Amino acid sequence: MADFPYRFGIEEELFLADARTRGTPGNKAVAFHKAAARKLERVEPELLQLQVEISSPPSTSFAEARDTLGNLRASLAEIGAQHGISVFAAGTHPVARWRRQTATKAERYQQLMQELGMLGHRNVVCGMHVHVEVPEPERRVEMMNRLLPFMPVLLALSTSSPFWQGRLTGLKGYRLSAFGELPRTGLPDLFADADDYARYVRIMTQAGAVKDASYLWWTIRPSLKYPTLELRVADSCTNLDDAITIAALYRCLVRLVGRRPEINRALSGASRGVVAENLFRAQADGAKAELINEKQERALPFSETLAALLALVAEDVQALGCVREVEGARSIAERGTSADMQIATFQRHAAGNGEPGSDRDALYAVVDQLSRETANRDER
Numbered sequence: 153m154a155d156f157p158y159r160f161g162i163e164e165e166l167f168l169a170d171a172r173t174r175g176t177p178g179n180k181a182v183a184f185h186k187a188a189a190r191k192l193e194r195v196e197p198e199l200l201q202l203q204v205e206i207s208s209p210p211s212t213s214f215a216e217a218r219d220t221l222g223n224l225r226a227s228l229a230e231i232g233a234q235h236g237i238s239v240f241a242a243g244t245h246p247v248a249r250w251r252r253q254t255a256t257k258a259e260r261y262q263q264l265m266q267e268l269g270m271l272g273h274r275n276v277v278c279g280m281h282v283h284v285e286v287p288e289p290e291r292r293v294e295m296m297n298r299l300l301p302f303m304p305v306l307l308a309l310s311t312s313s314p315f316w317q318g319r320l321t322g323l324k325g326y327r328l329s330a331f332g333e334l335p336r337t338g339l340p341d342l343f344a345d346a347d348d349y350a351r352y353v354r355i356m357t358q359a360g361a362v363k364d365a366s367y368l369w370w371t372i373r374p375s376l377k378y379p380t381l382e383l384r385v386a387d388s389c390t391n392l393d394d395a396i397t398i399a400a401l402y403r404c405l406v407r408l409v410g411r412r413p414e415i416n417r418a419l420s421g422a423s424r425g426v427v428a429e430n431l432f433r434a435q436a437d438g439a440k441a442e443l444i445n446e447k448q449e450r451a452l453p454f455s456e457t458l459a460a461l462l463a464l465v466a467e468d469v470q471a472l473g474c475v476r477e478v479e480g481a482r483s484i485a486e487r488g489t490s491a492d493m494q495i496a497t498f499q500r501h502a503a504g505n506g507e508p509g510s511d512r513d514a515l516y517a518v519v520d521q522l523s524r525e526t527a528n529r530d531e532r
Contacts, residue, residue, distance in 0.1 A: 156285070156287050156407075156410070157212050157285075158212070158284055158285055158403055158406060158407050158410075158472065159210045159211060159212055159284075159285040160210070160211065160212075160217070160282060160283060160284045160285070160380075160399060160403050161207060161208050161209060161210050161211065161217075161282075161283045161378075161380075162207065162208045162217055162221060162280065162281070162282055162283075162395065162396075162399050163205055163206070163207045163280065163281040163282075163283075164205065164206050164207070164221060164225075164241060164278075164280050164388055164389075164395065165198055165203055165204070165205050165241075165278035165279055165280070165388050166203070166204050166205070166206065166225070166228065166239055166240065166241050166278060166388065166526070167202060167203060167239070167240050167241070167242060167245050167248075167278055167388075168181055168184060168201075168202045168203070168204065168232065168237050168238070168239060169202070169237065169238040169239075169240065169245070169247065169248070169519055169523070170236065170237065170238075171232070171233075171236045171237055171238045172236065173247075174238070174246075174247045174515065174516045174519040174520070175247045175248050175249070175252070176202055176248045176249065176252045176253065177201070177202055177236075177237050178252075180235050180236055180237055181201040181202060181237070181254075182201065183235050184204075184231060184232060184235045184237050185197055185201070185204065185256075187231050187234070187235065188204065188228060188231055191227070191231065192224065192227055192228070192231075194206060194207050194208070194209070194220070194224060195224065195228070197256045197258065197261075198256065198261075198278075199255060199256060199261050199264060199265075199272065199275060200253045200254065200255060200256065200273075200275065200276065201253070201254045201255070201256055202245070202248060202253065202276070203278060204228065204239070206221060206224040206225070206228070208220040208221055210283075210285070210378075212472075214396050214399070214400055214474055214477050217396065217399070218392060218393075218396050221392060221395070222392055225239070225241075225392065225526055225527055226527050229523070229526070229527035238519060238520070238523040239523060239526060239527070240390065240519065240522035240523045240525075240526040241278065241312070241388040241389060241390045241395075241490075241522070241526045242278065242312045242313060242387070242388055242390055242490060242494070242522050243277060243278060243279065243310075243311070243312045243313025243325060243326070243327035243387030243388055243491075244276065244277055244278075244312075244313035244314075244315055244316050244326055244327050244330065245276050245278075245315075246315035246318065246494070246515050246518045246519055246522075247315075247318055247515050247516075247519060248276055249317055249318070250273050250274040250275075250276050250317065251273065253273045253276060255272065255273075268334065271333050271334055274330065274333060275330070275331065275333075275334065276330070277313070277327045277330050277331050278327075278387075278388040279327065279331075279384060279385075279386060279387060279388055280310065280386040280387065280388050280389055280395055280398070280399075281382055281383060281384050281386075282382070282383040282386070282398070282399045282402050282403070283375060283378050283380035283381075283382050283383075284380055284381055284383070284402060284403050284406040285378075285379055285380050286379065286380060286381050286406065286410065287379070289346070289374075289379065290346045291346075291410070292346070292374040292381055293343050293345060293346045293348070293349040293374060294345060294346070295381060295406065295409050295410060296340060296343075296372055296373065296374060296381055297342050297343065297416070297419055298409045298415055298416035298417065298419070299372055299381070299405060299406070299409055299416075300339060300340075300342075300372070300416070300419065300423075300424065300427050301416050301419070301423070301426075301427055301430075301446070302405050302461070303339070303371050303372065303385045303427060303430075303431060304427065304430035304431050304433065304434040304441070304443055305401075305434070305443070305457060305458060305461055306383065306385055306386055306398055306401065306402060307325060307328070307371075307385045307386060307387070307431060307434040307435065308325075308434035308437075308438050308439050308441050308443075308454060308489075309386075309394070309397070309398055309401075309438075309439055309481055309484050309485070309489065310325075310385075310386035310387045310388075310389055310394065310395075310398050310489065311324035311325035311387055311434065311435070311438035311439070311489045311490070311491040312325070312327075312387040312388060312389060312390055312489060312490035312491050312494070313325050313326045313327035313330075313387050313491065314326065314491040314494050314495050315494065315498075315515070315518070316330060318511075318512075318515060320495070320498065322436075323435050323436050324434075324435065324436065324437060324438030324489065324491035324492070325387055325434060325435040325436075325438060325491065326435070327387050328371075328385075328431065328435055329435065331369075334369060336362070336367065336368050336369050336370065337369045337370065337371075338370065338371065338428075339370065339371055339424060339427060339428055339431070340368075340370040340371070340372065340373065341424075342419055342420075342421070342423075342424055349374070353365050353368075356368075364376055369384070370384065371383075371384050371385035371431075372384060372385065381406060383402045385431075386398055387490075389490060390490035390493070390522055390525050390526055391490060391525060392526075392528075393480055394480065394484055394489070394490070396477050396480070397477050397478065397480035397481055397484065398481075399477075400469075400472075400474040400477035400478050400480075401461075401465070401477075401478050401481055403472060403474070404465040404468040404469050404472060404474065404478060405465060405468075407465075407468040407471065407472060408464065408465050408468050411468075415464075422446075423446060426444050426446045429444060430443045430444055433451075437454075438488065438489045438491050438492065439454055439484055439485045439488060439489050439492075440454060440488075441454050442454065443457045445457070454485060455485060458481060458482070458485055462478065462481065462482075465478070490522075490525075493521070493525075494518050494521070494522070497514075497517050497518050497521045498514045498515065498517070498518050499514075500514075500517075501513055501514035501517040501518075502514035
């Protein structure tokens with residue numbers, strides 16, 4: 153299985169904002185979505201009208217994926233400018249209020265809103281999903297289990313959600329907490345094998361809890377639509393190169409556990425508990441988090457955890473030809489994530505002036521910065 157090409161695809165959820173108020177775009181979003189659908193491929197609506205999703209096709213080239221996503225980001229920014237809308241990538245919207253959200257008028261989304269009630273309106277979050285092809289269907293569940301300990305690192309590198317409802321949360325990655333209000337989110341359970349997972353899905357569907365496995369919204373899951381393991385833990389990355397780095401690292405991790413069945417074998421309930429704690433640490437501190445090493449039974453600085461992980465996947469990085477992309481993880485750890493940038497921008501515009509509405513102006517500055525960086529195809 154190590155010689156398989158491990159094709160991948162990236163899905164990015166983006167936010168829309170009224171270019172003047174920086175908040176919910178309201179009726180402007182309808183015209184924006186119609187124009188985007190008419191002019192662009194690989195663009196889809198999401199649950200709420202202030203969200204839009206873009207994707208790259210199955211590929212083995214990160215350069216191709218970057219070009220596709222970069223062009224789509226820039227094109228959506230141009231369409232947005234024509235409709236008084238800003239487009240940006242982040243895990244949460246710094247300004248928009250959940251009470252003002254409108255669901256997309258599609259059958260699946262309308263039904264979801266009926267089932268979820270207020271939770272659907274509160275789902276003002278955007279993530280990045282990465283599909284990596286796994287050629288043996290019977291192995292996807294056990295590989296999902298063994299990939300769980302790596303989820304906190306991938307989240308830490310992607311954190312871009314320090315704000316919620318116009319307020320600093322004190323966390324670098326609040327998105328998972330907001331998304332966690334929904335059922336069937338968070339870490340998947342440790343399934344015994346593929347049959348155990350299939351039994352769970354069968355029970356859930358026959359009982360009417362879900363229509364199918366696409367309603368399981370875990371941080372990682374076997375995809376129903378594609379022959380892949382789908383990463384869902386990451387916040388939507390403002391910086392496109394950060395998104396590519398995380399996708400490349402995840403692809404290498406999938407290859408790692410595919411070729412080395414002893415990696416993270418026989419995880420226990422305690423193991424899953426450590427992963428859950430590390431996820432919160434990643435939410436709280438992003439790429440500065442101290443993560444617990446289960447074997448050593450102590451917390452390590454993120455730099456040490458990342459260095460050990462990169463050493464572990466070194467063979468896979470070389471085999472998949474993504475040295476430059478994966479090395480970007482060290483840069484993220486050194487300079488910080490989008491969350492750090494957002495907080496710095498907010499503090500720079502709000503600090504010490506004492507003017508009424510200064511927090512509002514600082515939030516506006518954050519949205520503007522997010523919009524500029526999202527559309528920048530030439531970050532490299």
